[in-house]
Amino acid sequence: MTAESTDLTRLSAAALATKLAAGEVSSVEVTRAHLDRIGDVDGAVHAFLYLNGDDALATARDVDARRAAGEPLHVLAGVPIAVKDIVVTKGMPTTAGSKILEGWVPPYDATITTRLRAAGLPILGKTNMDEFAMGSSTEHSAYGNTHNPWDLDRIPGGSGGGSAAAVASYEAPLAIGTDTGGSIRQPGAVTGTVGVKPTYGSVSRYGLIALASSLDQAGPVTRTVLDAALLHELIGGHDPRDSTSIDEPLPALSAAARRGASGDLTGVRVGVITELGGEGYSDGVRARFEESLDLLRGAGAEIVEVSCPHFEYALGAYYLILPAEASSNLAKFDGMRFGLRVTPDGSDGLAVTAERVMSATRGAGFGDEVKRRIILGTYALSAGYYDAYYGSAQKVRTLIQRDFAAAFEKADVLVSPTAPTTAFKLGEKLDDPLAMYLNDVATIPANLAGVPGMSVPNGLSDDGLPVGLQILAPAKADDRLYRVGAALEALLESRWGGPLLGRAPELARSPAISLEASR
Structure with missing residues (x-):
């Protein structure tokens, strides 16, 4: 990789878009630089x-030709992107890990994919993930x-560790996660990237392979808050093919990011959630959180304490609702219509029936974590246990939504650490599912309530990890x-003298991989 191509992979999506619009660089050059980077480090x-x-590269050439002809283009046209392998892509394999x-190979595109293609973003490829998005470490990929x-x-977080790692390692300036x-x-927290979960229903779920339909939401994975805003505006908005899609325009996200970059938060009330801190959070995580609060306070924000008393039940409620919905959604994978089919050889003398094929x-196609959650969900939905488990979890969900409503009467936004610890070692928690589930203790309430959330890199812990x-x-x-988010990002970068990812160790060159379509 040349020095020039290295520089291109280090630029933000917004900076690349500016260079592309000014004719200083072509989309082919930008796309090839990222493909070369993938070949070097992936x-x-x-x-x-x-x-x-x-x-x-074909998309990049088309964008360059349209730009040369003077056609109006989307601001991100020509900027490459990576897509999580749970988003359906026509002509490209989609495995959900x-x-x-x-x-x-799907015969159609997800709405997100359609919007990316229409805007002229070259799709670099599909990123790795925990199987059917079940996991917190991307160690459950097949x-x-x-x-x-x-x-x-160490782990890159989960289930979207592939998208976060691609952005953090400069293999892609933008990525889609769910x-x-x-x-x-x-994954954003443990890789030093910006990750956004939009309001439920504000980004179409059409063409996302469903895990838990009332919880799933696609969103941007980027290196800057402005990049996330630009991508969010592209993929968001009403979609009549999604029955849960909100039929309202998105707020002005990129304008809000640019306003925040001034570092002025005068009049903004920031609520610190009492229940999302303390025991279980590492010293380094707590220290960086307190330092960030000081920066927000110095920018004019009013810091207030808020209590969300039912958040302590969120983890338990989530791990009943999610498996229940997953057991229903994954029933379609039966070996009959598409995907893998395993047929018993009949050597046991029994008839080869549809039930045995299923x-x-x-048994061969699902991994251990998927089987674990299907069994749990099926049990929670079974006769005699529905009210005791799934029904009770839904009641807790309502209480959590009420907690949010009360908290937002006292504060404009709420803040907490994103994850209780930094990235743990690969294999460290594989044999302890409950310990793995605890990594999501701070993020789960937002999904249960449908509210939007963002993770912004706010420093390194004592172990040198983000x-x-x-x-x-x-x-x-x-x-x-x-x-x-943009205000905090600007304040932190001013303190650090540059982006957090600029302090990451450079990856050693690894054996090159083919840039042809290959798995």
């Missing part, structure tokens, strides 16, 4: 499951672990995230 990071090099969908660019022996209980924000297919600060806003007030 053998070590394993952020990508599928590379779309030829098609990405599972063997049961290995090699499946296709191997993704590694944290800050320390290759967040069911923190799967954009938690059993054999699911941590994040979570910002939460009322439903449909996503612009508040961007104003406060």
Whole structure:
């Protein structure tokens, strides 16, 4: 990789967009630089499951030709992007990180994919993830672990670790993730990237392979708050093909980010959630959080304490609601219609029935974590237990929504650490699912209530690894995230002398991987 191409991969999406619009660089050059970067480092990071090099360059050439002809283009036209492998992409395999969908090429695009293509963003490829988005570490992918660019022996967060790692390792300036209980924000915290979970229903779920339909939400993964705003504005908005889509325009997100970058938060009330701190949070995480509060206070924000007493039950409620919805959504994977099919050989003398094919297919195609949650969800929905478990969890969900409503009467935004610790070692928590689930303790309440959330990098812990600060806003007030997030980002970068990712260790060159479409 040349010095010039290295410089291109270090630029923000907004900076690349400015250079492209001014004719200082072509989309082909930008796209090729990122493909070269993937070839250099992804053998070590394993952020990508599928590379779309030829098609990405074809899109880049088309954008360059349209720009030369004077056509009006989207502000991000020509800026490459990576897409989580749970987003359906016509002509590209979509596996959701599972063997049961290995090699499946969808015949249609998700709404998000359609909007990316229409805006002229070259799609670099599909990123690795926990199988069907079930996990907090990207160790539950059927296709191997993704590694944290800050320390290759550590997890990049989950379930969207591939998207976060791709952005953190400069393999892509932008990425799409999905967040069911923190799967954009938690990877953002442990990789030093910006991750946003939009208001539920403000970004179309059409063409997302469903995990838990009342919780899933797609959103941006970027290196700056402004980049996240620009991408959020592109993918968001009403979609008649999604019955849960909000039929209202998005607020002015990029304008809010630019306003926040001034560092002035005079009059903004910032609520510190009492229940999302203290025991279980590492000293380094707490220290960076307190320092960030001091910066916000110095920028004119009023810091207030708020209590959300039912948040302590959020984890338990989530791990009943999610498995219940997952057991229903994953019933479609039966070996009959698409994806993997395993047929018993009949050597046991029993007839090969549809039921046996389903059993054999699911046994071979689903991983341990998926099976664990399907069993739990099926049990929670079974006769005699529905009211005791699933019904009770939904009542807790209502109480959490009321907690948010009360808290937002006292504060414009709420803040907490995004994750209780920094990235842990690969394999460290695989044998302890409950310990793994606790990584999402701070992010889950937002999904249960449908409110938007953002994770902003706010420093390094004592172990030299990144941590994040979570910002939460009322439903449909996503612009508040961007104003406060951009202000904190500007204040921190002024203190640090540059972006946090600029302090990450450079990855050693790893064996090159083919840029042809390959898995």
